[in-house]
Amino acid sequence: MIEVTALTVRFAGVTPIDDVSVVFPGGTCGLIGPNGAGKTTFFNVLSGFVRPAAGTVTAFGENLLKMADYRRARWGLRRTFQTEMAVEQLSIFDNVAMIHEHSGAKRSARRDDVLSAIEFVGLNANPSSKVGRLGARERRLVEVARAVVGRPRVVLLDEPAAGLPDEETGHLSAVIKQIPERYGALVILVDHDMALVSACCETTAVLDFGKLIASGPTAEVLRNEHVIRAYLGTEEEL
Amino acid sequence: MSPLSAYLQRGVAVRATVAVALLAVALFVLPHTAGADWITTFTSVAIYSVVALGFGILYGRVGMISLGQVALLTIGCWIGTRFAYATSLPFPFLLLLAGGITCVIGVLVGLPALRLSGLYLALITLMFAGATTVFLSVNDFPSGNNGFLGKASTGALTTSTPPVRRPSWAVADVAYYRYTVIVCAILFLLALVHVSTKPGRAWATIRESEPAAIAAGVNITLYKLWAFALASFVTGVAGCLLAAQVGVPRAITFQTQDSLTLAATALIGGIFSIWGAILAGVFNQLLPFLFQAQWGLNPNFLLIIFGAGLLQVLLTAPGGLVDQFPKDMASLARLIFSGFRKLPRARGTEK
Ligand SMILES: Nc1ncnc2c1ncn2[C@@H]1O[C@H](COP(=O)(O)OP(=O)(O)OP(=O)(O)O)[C@@H](O)[C@H]1O
Numbered sequence: 001m002i003e004v005t006a007l008t009v010r011f012a013g014v015t016p017i018d019d020v021s022v023v024f025p026g027g028t029c030g031l032i033g034p035n036g037a038g039k040t041t042f043f044n045v046l047s048g049f050v051r052p053a054a055g056t057v058t059a060f061g062e063n064l065l066k067m068a069d070y071r072r073a074r075w076g077l078r079r080t081f082q083t084e085m086a087v088e089q090l091s092i093f094d095n096v097a098m099i100h101e102h103s104g105a106k107r108s109a110r111r112d113d114v115l116s117a118i119e120f121v122g123l124n125a126n127p128s129s130k131v132g133r134l135g136a137r138e139r140r141l142v143e144v145a146r147a148v149v150g151r152p153r154v155v156l157l158d159e160p161a162a163g164l165p166d167e168e169t170g171h172l173s174a175v176i177k178q179i180p181e182r183y184g185a186l187v188i189l190v191d192h193d194m195a196l197v198s199a200c201c202e203t204t205a206v207l208d209f210g211k212l213i214a215s216g217p218t219a220e221v222l223r224n225e226h227v228i229r230a231y232l233g234t235e236e237e238l
Numbered sequence: 239m240s241p242l243s244a245y246l247q248r249g250v251a252v253r254a255t256v257a258v259a260l261l262a263v264a265l266f267v268l269p270h271t272a273g274a275d276w277i278t279t280f281t282s283v284a285i286y287s288v289v290a291l292g293f294g295i296l297y298g299r300v301g302m303i304s305l306g307q308v309a310l311l312t313i314g315c316w317i318g319t320r321f322a323y324a325t326s327l328p329f330p331f332l333l334l335l336a337g338g339i340t341c342v343i344g345v346l347v348g349l350p351a352l353r354l355s356g357l358y359l360a361l362i363t364l365m366f367a368g369a370t371t372v373f374l375s376v377n378d379f380p381s382g383n384n385g386f387l388g389k390a391s392t393g394a395l396t397t398s399t400p401p402v403r404r405p406s407w408a409v410a411d412v413a414y415y416r417y418t419v420i421v422c423a424i425l426f427l428l429a430l431v432h433v434s435t436k437p438g439r440a441w442a443t444i445r446e447s448e449p450a451a452i453a454a455g456v457n458i459t460l461y462k463l464w465a466f467a468l469a470s471f472v473t474g475v476a477g478c479l480l481a482a483q484v485g486v487p488r489a490i491t492f493q494t495q496d497s498l499t500l501a502a503t504a505l506i507g508g509i510f511s512i513w514g515a516i517l518a519g520v521f522n523q524l525l526p527f528l529f530q531a532q533w534g535l536n537p538n539f540l541l542i543i544f545g546a547g548l549l550q551v552l553l554t555a556p557g558g559l560v561d562q563f564p565k566d567m568a569s570l571a572r573l574i575f576s577g578f579r580k581l582p583r584a585r586g587t588e589k
Pocket residue numbers: 011012014016033034035036037038039040041042082
């Protein structure tokens with residue numbers, strides 16, 4: 001469980017997260033909102049890249065914000081980025097193995113853990129081929145494999161389906177849905193694809209201009225009139 | 239055995255065979271076929287390929303550009319020289335001392351890299367190179383034969399200054415050439431072990447993206463300084479090898495612009511590959527020798543060639559020659575073979 005209380009982030013002139021209190025109970029949780037709502041900024045707070053002006057984040061009873069940024073991976077925090085960031089110079093195997101190496105998981109289990117993570121995401125490529133040679137879909141899967149290897153506790157996925165065609169989003173959705181059960185991790189999924197979010201997430205929280213406008217069971221949240229208005233509102237602006 | 243480990247082992251086996259063959263040629267064939275001045279040049283090639291190796295670790299692996307690598311070589315050379323005059327330590331200890339102290343200095347030089355990158359880091363390290371040149375020439379590098387800091391009353395460059403000693407069993411030029419090649423091979427092996435294990439993977443992740451590396455649990459400070467430590471250590475050892483090769487090092491041998499030339503040749507050779515560093519050593523030392531001693535040309539023309547080569551690499555072949563050459567050969571081979579295959583078919587259509 002992740003408890004966020006009164007979280008506020010301020011950049012010069014903008015408040016991308018404004019006094020947000022929300023609970024991510026477990027399983028796969030959605031985090032949605034129009035462009036610029038503050039979703040990525042929230043992930044950056046959890047990763048330690050952005051220092052909040054106020055508020056606390058407690059994950060499984062521990063104060064996440066007190067930890068040095070690079071130590072959070074060892075604690076069990078994993079994430080993917082909105083722009084894909086698998087390491088081109090390294091092979092698929094090494095991409096996943098390097099996460100395992102810094103996770104504090106047992107060295108003797110590395111090979112098996114890495115290969116099983118690659119298998120879990122359904123990547124049918126030679127593990128020793130360089131990531132630089134892979135296509136967009138396979139790179140996304142490498143990133144998901146990186147996010148689940150080595151005893152993760154919290155997995156943050158920032159628009160993992162962006163740019164993927166529908167049939168591939170279906171496969172990704174099936175993989176994401178299995179993460180909590182298979183790895184025992186809490187997943188927070190940010191995406192603009194509502195079909196993906198409702199397929200994967202039991203609960204969903206909605207941000208709009210840095211404010212929490214709804215949270216609860218996904219089906220209810222997506223029917224919520226504030227949420228509909230927030231999305232329609234931005235569509236009108238577009 | 240799984241297909242993965244079989245594949246990996248095949249790749250490693252091929253590369254190890256090539257490396258051992260090259261080493262055998264360097265150790266047993268070249269000394270018998272090459273003349274004395276060639277041997278001296280090959281010694282320098284080995285030494286400067288280690289310097290290029292250090293540059294390649296920093297820039298090719300981690301993405302930190304350092305233009306102060308020849309300055310670190312100078313420092314290693316100076317430390318080796320001073321300890322040789324001040325102590326009677328066996329030569330391998332001189333190498334380790336020079337490597338160790340240069341390593342500490344290199345880490346200090348690397349501290350700005352924790353905050354700066356790109357052009358700013360390049361400028362800072364270039365200024366460090368300039369400062370080193372000034373400091374050592376003001377202090378009469380290497381200042382004679384009188385304890386660690388003492389200066390020879392007769393002046394540094396008189397013939398009375400005895401040369402920096404070599405290992406007792408490698409005093410002759412050919413023997414010292416072999417000694418240098420072996421030490422450099424060990425330094426290359428040290429780098430290879432680093433880049434193919436945990437630090438190498440962490441460096442590649444930092445190079446891709448620092449936020450992604452932090453999110454992956456990489457302690458960026460530690461691994462960046464580690465890269466500087468490794469690069470400076472090997473460069474310091476190379477500097478000590480250089481001291482005993484030239485005997486009486488002179489400040490004039492080391493110019494700030496050498497750091498730039500080294501960076502250029504390292505990029506042309508290929509910074510992502512260990513082999514590229516060897517090629518860089520060849521460009522840096524063998525070509526000037528060919529130009530000047532063999533062909534009687536002005537070696538300054540080389541700067542133009544290096545400039546053009548650098549442009550070519552930056553524009554079309556970021557992996558350098560070591561990456562591009564096999565590709566070119568492969569497409570040449572494909573061209574030739576497709577030519578052969580087309581011939582009978584062409585005749586077939588005529589009938
Ligand atoms: N480092 C920063 N400095 C200043 N402003 C920032 C910074 N990062 C984000 N912002 C601003 O904060 C707001 C929220 O951005 P954020 O990236 O969190 O949105 P998002 O919900 O992830 O949007 P999207 O769906 O487009 O990815 C935006 O107005 C953005 O311009």
